[in-house]
Amino acid sequence: MRKLKGLAFAIAEAIDQEMAHNERLVVLGEDVTYWGAVFGFTMGLFPKYGRERVVDTPITEQTFMGMAVGAASVGLHPVVSLMFVDFCGAGFDQMFNHMAKNHYMSGGQLPMPVTVITAIGGGYGDAAQHSQVLYGLFAHLPGFKIVVPATAYDAKGLTVRALADPNPVIIFGHKLLTGLPFLPFEGEEEEVPEERYTLEFGQAAVRRQGRDLTIVAAGLMVPRSLQAAERLAQEGISAEVIDLRTLVPLDETTLVASARKTGRVLIVDEDYMSYGLSGEVAFRIQAGALGSLKAPIQRLAVPDVPIPFSEPLESAVIPSVQRIYEAARSLVGVQALA
């Protein structure tokens, strides 16, 4: 055990440890050598494995995603770095028409072991083309498993799991949780084992037990929700905080059980509001816990506008600790319908 700060080192360490014993793992993408994939997810791999296994590609999202599809179909397990998730547009066809579907369309013949690692999120003034979250887009498409770690411990265990998965998995690392020196850090230093360990997909973590309401979050919204819960606790409101960890598969059981216990649910999402994660989670909870709900499910998400640049504007659209706190408090104040 030693303390680790942030997701980036944890993810890079997981890849390193798996590459050491799995020759079929090859890292591809933009700036994966010297820069360790800009957000650090592949740092330290190049000096160790060289260009034979850590391959800088030209800035050609469509082509390196397609290469991953082709390479996976004949026996490699490519780990693909998509610099910012915002750039998926340029590579999306190969991702959603091929990577996600070839296993199914081939009647199970074609394996598609690909792990895509990408950076998400705003909060540091990078504006609309570099601050999106977009995991809902990928979660919407059948065929991708979606991992959104909020802690370094989870990031390592879930990455190890992804690298052993025969299916395409996308890991979304939030920039404000990477722990890199050039970005604000909203996570916490934490104990992470040096040895290899795996976390299963489809198991949400209850980060904080509570009885008055459930806050459901993923990625950066987890530490923000925990901070809001602290403030609520000072006022005698007991909030349970659930970290989804994987969006596909989604741990409905934990969500429903928590909603039945608390009767009130607030979903906090850094992705766009409409047609996204918050709607999906709300639906699944009501389907399983309608009789226990004491108030309509509430959600806090980006209000369907591109992420603006200027600080007050950006802060106004990405859920903050303050707004999570306010939304939770008013939800607890809402009287039971029945």
Add this chain to the structure above:
Amino acid sequence: MIKPEPSPQDLQYLVAQAELDADQLRRAYRQLCLIRSFENLIADRYYIGKAPEFNMAAGPIRGEMHLAVGQEAVAVGVCSLLEESDAVVSTHRPHHHALAKGVEPKKLAAEIFGKASGLCHGKGGHMHLFDTSKHFSCSGIVGASFPQAAGAAFAFRKLGQRQVAVAFAGEGAANHGTFAETLNVAGLFQLPLVVVIEDNLYADSTPKWAALSTVHHFQRAQSFNVPSYVVDGMDLIDVYRVAKLVIERARNGMGPALIEAVCYRYRGHFEGDAEEYRTREEVERWRALDPIPRLGERLKVLGWADEATLNRLRDEAQQEAEAAIQFAESSPLPEPQEALRGVFQ
């Protein structure tokens, strides 16, 4: 690009230069006939239930149908040089490539009919054919084959194997960004990749002159340091001659190449295409260059087959194609629950 018919003496020279023997050429002739018969039978069955009103969803074969009648020589010329473990990534017009790569005609036909006995248990259909045992795949998305074949080539090299990967694409796909991106990567990494542009002069309905700022794609490949060739795609021997050169070179670690095969499809872009973008005369002109009788004549000139042999090869191929269609027709449809299986492994 369409080369004049060689004299008997020159023909012997060309054949010797390509290291083609009588058996190989007779086998190639049979393959051309098999593909032609197969696709004619598919066309025939496709229209069942689609008259008097053309409805894509009706009849035993649903959806769009893109046939490659006329383009057989490109597929056979290239694929007859490949080993089973070499990868082929094809397009939305994939039957000729699949058959030439050795995909079982029965399973292929059954997939086109959406049957449980098909290659993909009815989940892929005509544009999404996969056969991992033959290292064959395709995509219904224009331009998608380039990077996928490059990825297979990348993996072969990484795994220390001697296989090559072939990307087939139409000349319309060569206007897609993936074409330039992939050639750059393939040239940069010296991948064992062969890109084959089947230039049938039309991207769907759009004539090549209306979509391309130059005349040929091979010039564009050269700008990425990728050796490139134009061949007569209606001439099996010409395709074979160049394909042999570049496939061997790729297999021996000498990097990628591009073949631009000028050819023609006798049928529309899809079945039901009114073909108002071209004249009947144009189609007839190209029919005079049909690769099948062209090769048949040469086999006779070379003394490697007489009319009776050609007839026998053609009949055998016809019977094999008919057996495939009958297998497909008599196979059961998949159970509906199958739709919910197999998203993840």
